Amino acid sequence: MPLLFFMLRFDLLIFGDTGWGDELLISSIMTILVSLSAMGLGIFVAIFTTWAKISGNFILKIFANFYTTVIRGIPELLVIYLIFFGGSASIMYVAKIFGYNGYIELNAFTMGTISVGLISAAYSTEVFRGAYSILNKGQAEAAHSLGLSKFHTFIKVLAPQILKHALPGLGNVWQITLKDTALISVTGLVEIMRQSRIASNVSHSPLTFCLSAALLYLILTTFSSKIFNKLEDYSNRNDIVA
Amino acid sequence: MKKFILTLLAISLFSLATIANAKTIRIGTEGAYPPWNNLNTAGQLEGAEIDFGNEACLRMGVECEWVTQDWDGIIPALLNGKYDIIIAGMSITEERKEKVNFTNGYMTDGARFAVLKGSGLEDMTIAGMDKVNLNDAGGKEQAAIGQLNAAMKGKTVCVQSATIHQNYLEKHMAGVVEVKLYQSVDDTNLDLLAGRCDAILADVGSTIDYMSTDVGANVAFTGPTFSGGVFGDGVGGAVKKEDTEILEMWNAAIAEMLADGSLSEITKQWFGRDISM
Amino acid sequence: MNFELIYNNFFIILSGLDETLKLVVISLSLGFIIAIPFALARASSFKILSQSVYYYVFIIRGTPLLVQIYLIYYGLGTILFVRESFLWIVLKDPFFCGVLALVINTVAYTAEIFRGGIQSVTKGQIESCKSLGMSRFIMYFKIILPCAFRQALPGYGNEMILMVKSTSLISLITIMEMTGLARNIMYKNYAPVEAFLAAGSIYLFLNFLIVQFIKFLEWKYNPHLRIKT
Numbered sequence: 001m002p003l004l005f006f007m008l009r010f011d012l013l014i015f016g017d018t019g020w021g022d023e024l025l026i027s028s029i030m031t032i033l034v035s036l037s038a039m040g041l042g043i044f045v046a047i048f049t050t051w052a053k054i055s056g057n058f059i060l061k062i063f064a065n066f067y068t069t070v071i072r073g074i075p076e077l078l079v080i081y082l083i084f085f086g087g088s089a090s091i092m093y094v095a096k097i098f099g100y101n102g103y104i105e106l107n108a109f110t111m112g113t114i115s116v117g118l119i120s121a122a123y124s125t126e127v128f129r130g131a132y133s134i135l136n137k138g139q140a141e142a143a144h145s146l147g148l149s150k151f152h153t154f155i156k157v158l159a160p161q162i163l164k165h166a167l168p169g170l171g172n173v174w175q176i177t178l179k180d181t182a183l184i185s186v187t188g189l190v191e192i193m194r195q196s197r198i199a200s201n202v203s204h205s206p207l208t209f210c211l212s213a214a215l216l217y218l219i220l221t222t223f224s225s226k227i228f229n230k231l232e233d234y235s236n237r238n239d240i241v242a
Numbered sequence: 243m244k245k246f247i248l249t250l251l252a253i254s255l256f257s258l259a260t261i262a263n264a265k266t267i268r269i270g271t272e273g274a275y276p277p278w279n280n281l282n283t284a285g286q287l288e289g290a291e292i293d294f295g296n297e298a299c300l301r302m303g304v305e306c307e308w309v310t311q312d313w314d315g316i317i318p319a320l321l322n323g324k325y326d327i328i329i330a331g332m333s334i335t336e337e338r339k340e341k342v343n344f345t346n347g348y349m350t351d352g353a354r355f356a357v358l359k360g361s362g363l364e365d366m367t368i369a370g371m372d373k374v375n376l377n378d379a380g381g382k383e384q385a386a387i388g389q390l391n392a393a394m395k396g397k398t399v400c401v402q403s404a405t406i407h408q409n410y411l412e413k414h415m416a417g418v419v420e421v422k423l424y425q426s427v428d429d430t431n432l433d434l435l436a437g438r439c440d441a442i443l444a445d446v447g448s449t450i451d452y453m454s455t456d457v458g459a460n461v462a463f464t465g466p467t468f469s470g471g472v473f474g475d476g477v478g479g480a481v482k483k484e485d486t487e488i489l490e491m492w493n494a495a496i497a498e499m500l501a502d503g504s505l506s507e508i509t510k511q512w513f514g515r516d517i518s519m
Numbered sequence: 520m521n522f523e524l525i526y527n528n529f530f531i532i533l534s535g536l537d538e539t540l541k542l543v544v545i546s547l548s549l550g551f552i553i554a555i556p557f558a559l560a561r562a563s564s565f566k567i568l569s570q571s572v573y574y575y576v577f578i579i580r581g582t583p584l585l586v587q588i589y590l591i592y593y594g595l596g597t598i599l600f601v602r603e604s605f606l607w608i609v610l611k612d613p614f615f616c617g618v619l620a621l622v623i624n625t626v627a628y629t630a631e632i633f634r635g636g637i638q639s640v641t642k643g644q645i646e647s648c649k650s651l652g653m654s655r656f657i658m659y660f661k662i663i664l665p666c667a668f669r670q671a672l673p674g675y676g677n678e679m680i681l682m683v684k685s686t687s688l689i690s691l692i693t694i695m696e697m698t699g700l701a702r703n704i705m706y707k708n709y710a711p712v713e714a715f716l717a718a719g720s721i722y723l724f725l726n727f728l729i730v731q732f733i734k735f736l737e738w739k740y741n742p743h744l745r746i747k748t
Contacts, residue, residue, distance in 0.1 A: 012283070023285045073680070073726040074719045075687035077698055085318045085711030106322045175580070182583035183688075188311040188319060193585060198281055198310075201274045201428040204457050206593035214582045214590065221581035314706060321709075341709055400693075404706040422613075422693040423703070429593070436596035438611055 009208045012199070020199040020209070027195035028216050034191060035178045037113040042120030042177065043170075049121065050128040051154075064125070071122035076180050080115040084187050108189035115184060120177045127169030131162045164235045171228035175221055182217070192216050266305040267488065269295050270325035273310035274426045276451045277512040278331040281310065290512035291329045294348065297504060298495040313426060314404050317341060320480060326488055327481050331445070333406045333474035343483055345492045347476025347519040348500070349509060352467035353407055355390075355399070356449045357441045358434060364462040366393055376471020390465055391418045398422060400430040400439035406473045407443040413472050431458065447513045476519050528704050529717040536721060538614075538696035542686040543725075546618050547679060550625035557626055558633035558667075559659070572630060579627035585688055588620040592692045617689035625682055632674040636667030669740050676733030680726045687722075697721060 013021045052064035071079060135158065143153040185194040196213035200206040271279045271291065279289040287308050299306035309325045320328055320342065327345075334344045352373065357363040368374075368389045376383060395418055401407040403423035411421045422439065424430045430442045431452050442449075446467060452458040481489050499505040505518040560568040561576075579587070595601050595610055609615045640663050648658040690699030701718035705711050738745070 018283050020283060020285075070719070070723065073684075073723045075684040075698060075722060077687045077690075078701065078715055078719055078722070081702065081705060082711055082715040084315060084322075085705050085709070086715075107324060111322075179583040182585045186312055186315045188309070188315065188324065190310075193583070194312075197426075197589075198274065200593070201426055202281055202283070204428065204432065204455065205597065206432065206589065207595075207597055210586060210590040210594045214586045217583060217586060218578060218581045314702070318709070318711075337707075403703070423695075423699075424693065425691065432593055432596065436602060436611075438596070438613070 008211065009203065009205045012203050012205065012208060013212060023195055023199065024192070024212060024216065027190050027192050028220070030189065031181050031191040032220065034109060034112045034116065034189060035181050038116035038120050038181070039174055039177050041113055041117030042124050045117070045121035046124035046128055049125045050132065053125065053129055054132055068122045068125050071119055076119055076183055079119055080183055080186065083115045084111055108187045111187040112181065112184040112189045116177055116180050119180060120173060123173045123176060124170065127166045127173055128162055130169060131165035134165050135161055167228065167232050167235055171225065174224055174228070178220055178224065179217065266307050267299060267327065268307045268309055268325035270309050270311050270316060270320060270328045271330040272313050272316065274428060275331050275448060277447060290508055291331065293508045294505065295329050297508070298492065298499065301495045301498060302491050313402060317480065320482060326485065327479045327492065329479050331477055332480055334476055334478045335406060335474040338480065342480040343489055344478035344480055345489060346496050347478045348496045348505060349517050350476035350519050351445045351447045351517050352469045353410070353443060353445050353473055354449065354463050354467045355441045355443050355465045356434070356461050357464050359460050359462045361440065363441060364464050366464045368465050371466045374466045374468050376468065376473060379471055386466060387414050391415055394419055394441065397440035398438070400424060400433055400442045402427050402430060402444070409472045410468065411443065434461065447517065524708065524710055524713045525717055528713055531704065532697050532700050532717045532721060535695055535697040535700040538694060539686050542617060542621065542689060542696065543683055546621035546625060547682055549622045550629055553622065554626045554629035554633055557630035558637060561630055561634045562637045576627045576631055579624055584620065584624050584685055585691070587624060588617065588688055588692060591620050592616045613692045613694050617692060617694055621682065621685060624685065625678065628678050629675065632671045632678060633667055635674065636671035637663060639670050640666045672733060672737050676729060679729045683722065683725050683729065
């Protein structure tokens with residue numbers, strides 16, 4: 001073990017021009033940004049797919065089920081390759097379906113966001129669906145009897161409660177999303193994994209930089225779980241403890 | 243709640259807004275292929291092609307912006323519009339010409355096998371030939387290939403994937419050696435040192451650069467230097483098929499730099515020898 | 520959409536199925552066996568055992584599998600001490616490096632799943648075991664573990680599916696399993712959709728088989744939950 005310690009090239013990790021420390025730090029911020037972005041897109045898409053699943057409309061349900069089964073059943077690497085190699089043509093085709101006719105410039109950040117975001121959406125859908133099934137059906141009935149429209153029932157009554165029950169699951173999805181960003185190096189986005197690979201290629205010392213990458217991810221996941229724990233405590237603050 | 247969703251959406255969509263500057267040419271390169279193109283510890287690109295590209299842009303009177311991209315995604319990213327031209331030690335081959343157009347070649351370097359000293363495979367001379375050109379390959383070239391195959395039978399050869407070197411192994415040494423594919427050239431170097439590869443096949447300039455590092459001192463060449471045939475005709479810049487204007491600009495700049503010798507100066511500085519076309 | 524290309528690619532990618540299956544079966548079996556003592560340690564009342572397994576799981580779950588794979592394959596390969604030791608017999612081969620990385624990963628997740636199962640065995644069961652004078656060993660072997668496995672079945676099914684997907688990352692250390700072959704096709708033909716469809720459908724089919732297998736096990740080991748006709 002002490003032998004391992006001496007193998008590490010600490011001189012390469014310093015900040016500034018002769019070390020990779022500053023580049024690694026910037027790439028960590030990029031990882032956080034692309035994970036947030038992907039998670040945001042994922043939750044946004046998941047709202048629609050969850051609605052499709054619980055709405056009772058048979059066709060919508062089939063599509064949503066197909067989407068979540070395929071995305072959760074195929075390796076993330078393949079999904080990312082499809083979106084990257086499939087390229088702008090497919091993305092613009094999909095955007096046209098939704099009515100967006102402009103030119104979407106596909107920089108690495110967008111590619112990363114869309115690939116990881118679509119994967120994240122599939123997992124978030126399952127979390128929301130599970131949270132919805134815990135809900136007391138009486139709430140929706142009471143809202144209906146008060147004359148609230150379906151839309152208002154969803155926004156004012158159901159969604160806040162779904163969010164509260166979904167928090168632990170979402171914490172899990174966030175961890176998955178964070179770790180999946182390590183797979184998007186093919187898009188050229190300089191996040192932690194790619195930066196550490198670049199550094200290890202240049203300096204011929206994979207040990208130093210793999211360990212640095214592992215440490216950076218560990219710091220990010222630890223902080224994330226602390227934040228999610230606080231969020232859960234906050235949302236459970238009014239629960240009656242037996 | 244609404245605000246929360248909207249902010250999330252905004253964060254995810256802000257990535258979509260980019261206004262392209264008409265007077266900027268974005269150049270895609272690998273950044274992991276010294277001495278052609280490499281990233282130094284300051285996080286900046288350096289190398290023969292970087293100097294070449296910057297000089298060419300100066301002559302064309304445009305701004306140059308360099309973008310790095312992993313090798314295996316370098317052509318799809320071009321087709322996706324991430325940059326306008328690829329300057330990354332990419333050899334001009336018929337296979338690639340189906341998807342992209344190439345500028346005229348600006349540099350050319352051969353390919354050669356490299357092994358560890360003491361492995362018994364180093365410094366092989368095959369059929370008395372130093373250089374083997376596979377364009378219009380005749381009996382002599384075939385004999386050389388045959389002799390090399392016999393010498394390396396059953397060995398493990400490592401190459402970077404999606405390269406002309408991989409194409410050579412699959413075309414001429416299929417079934418003779420075990421081929422292993424890697425994401426970057428340095429990964430093949432690492433595994434050569436680790437003993438997982440008996441030999442690597444890469445271009446001469448890149449291997450010489452590795453031999454000059456302290457970890458690469460134990461690497462030696464073996465066999466002849468290959469060029470032509472499946473190895474393509476020199477290194478050129480790749481552009482999308484419809485970008486004819488950019489192609490012409492670059493061809494003009496390349497012709498100019500070849501004529502006045504600045505290109506050979508750049509290659510002499512980085513490769514130690516003149517490899518301009 | 521070139522159908523002939525999909526057809527040809529399908530058989531190319533299918534040839535990588537044996538590598539994928541080898542990886543999955545070996546990693547899952549080893550992972551299953553090794554996770555049991557880890558789960559017992561985690562559920563035990565010895566602080567040291569419980570804490571060390573906790574930190575192990577924490578580190579493995581907090582870092583991406585890809586980093587772990589690169590660390591084992593490239594990272595350990597640069598250490599001269601490792602290259603000259605007996606460990607090199609295993610670590611030299613990318614396949615065994617892949618298996619090692621997968622096993623380390625799956626043991627962490629499976630140990631947590633099994634721990635949940637073990638801790639869900641009701642106190643009543645344990646008390647009746649003790650009152651019958653069973654030794655600890657028999658209590659674990661005959662009562663607690665079988666109960667724990669039954670509880671853990673859905674969670675473990677999920678883990679099996681994750682394992683199948685994780686094997687695709689092993690393609691990045693030169694093992695030509697299905698994802699590696701699919702990526703090769705994408706480089707050569709720039710036909711991502713065809714390669715993706717071929718590989719993706721095989722992975723989906725594998726996962727479908729796993730889901731059915733778990734459903735069967737759940738039916739078999741929960742006779743008390745079957746609907747009586």
